[in-house]
Structures are given as C-alpha cells and as structure tokens.
C-alpha cells in the first residue's frame with residue numbers, strides 16, 4: 001500500500017442510506033469534527049445504551065480513518081457518552097456508520113429525535129506499522145511506569161498507600 005498524499009480539505013465519497021439524512025457538517029470553519037445525526041428516534045433510560053444509525057456510509061482513502069467522538073454538550077448536559085469512544089471507522093468500511101451511545105445519568109432518561117446531532121466524526125491520517133519482534137526494548141525515562149505512576153490522581157477515600165492522592169473534591173477545587 002502506498003501512503004495517500006496529504007490533502008486538505010480531503011474529498012470523501014459519501015452515500016446516503018436515509019435519503020433525507022443531513023450530511024455530516026462542521027459547525028464552524030476550524031472545527032475538527034463534523035456532526036453526525038441519528039436517523040432513528042430513541043429514548044434511553046439511566047444506564048441504557050443503544051446503537052444508533054447515522055444514515056450515511058463513506059469511502060475513505062487508504063491511509064485515513066474516521067473517529068466517532070462524543071459531543072461535549074450532550075455529555076455535560078445529559079450525561080450521554082459513547083461506549084467505545086472514539087469509535088474507529090476503517091478506510092475499507094462501506095457499511096452504515098453507527099454510534100454506540102450510553103446514558104450515564106443516574107436519574108434522568110434522555111430522548112433523541114430523528115436527525116438530532118449525537119456525535120462528531122473526525123477524519124485523520126493514520127500510520128500503518130510493521131512490528132519487529134525483539135527480546136529487549138530500548139531503555140526510556142518512563143520505563144514501565146504508568147496507570148498513575150506519577151501520583152496526584154483523584155481517588156474516592158482520600159489518601160492511598162505511600163503516594164499522596166487527593167480526594168475527588170480536593171482535586172476539583174485545588175487543580
């Protein structure tokens with residue numbers, strides 16, 4: 001496979017599965033994500049999830065992928081998240097793009113009407129790699145540290161172990 005040259009804006013073929021579905025659209029000229037709609041109305045109880053259709057399929061050039069990201073307004077106002085965020089749309093995928101939403105609000109149901117904007121699609125160039133197996137990897141400053149090795153993370157219950165952890169509340173106020 002040869003790498004596709006970088007072009008902007010990139011021309012992407014799109015097919016409407018729902019003939020009336022609005023095409024993905026950027027809200028502002030500098031936006032990274034083009035909003036996706038649901039073509040089906042849905043109501044999600046607290047904790048419920050659904051796979052919602054967007055009414056479109058696309059053909060990305062090799063060397064690109066599209067990522068289905070959540071919308072911050074829906075997350076902040078309604079507690080709506082994407083279960084698999086960000087969803088990955090492969091260049092070779094010709095099926096309908098779908099959005100796997102979940103209602104994380106503990107009390108309120110959330111309702112989507114047909115053609116409500118539910119997610120945003122970010123198209124990016126992606127690297128293909130060749131993996132070369134070795135017995136030892138080159139040294140690095142981080143080495144195997146991860147998953148909170150630098151400390152200072154929020155934790156319910158306050159101080160943990162020998163590392164000083166802030167409680168959730170202290171962390172929000174203090175940082």
Ligand SMILES: O=c1ccn([C@H]2C[C@H](O)[C@@H](COP(=O)(O)OP(=O)(O)OP(=O)(O)O)O2)c(=O)[nH]1
Pocket residue numbers: 068084086087088089090091093096097098099100
């Ligand atoms: O949020 C998403 C994620 C994926 N897809 C589509 C496009 C993607 O190319 C295909 C497969 O996605 P993924 O590789 O994440 O799923 P999988 O569970 O690994 O399925 P597969 O075995 O088909 O790769 O499903 C979506 O429409 N929305």
Ligand SMILES: [Mg+2]
Pocket residue numbers: none
């Ligand atoms: Mg896969």
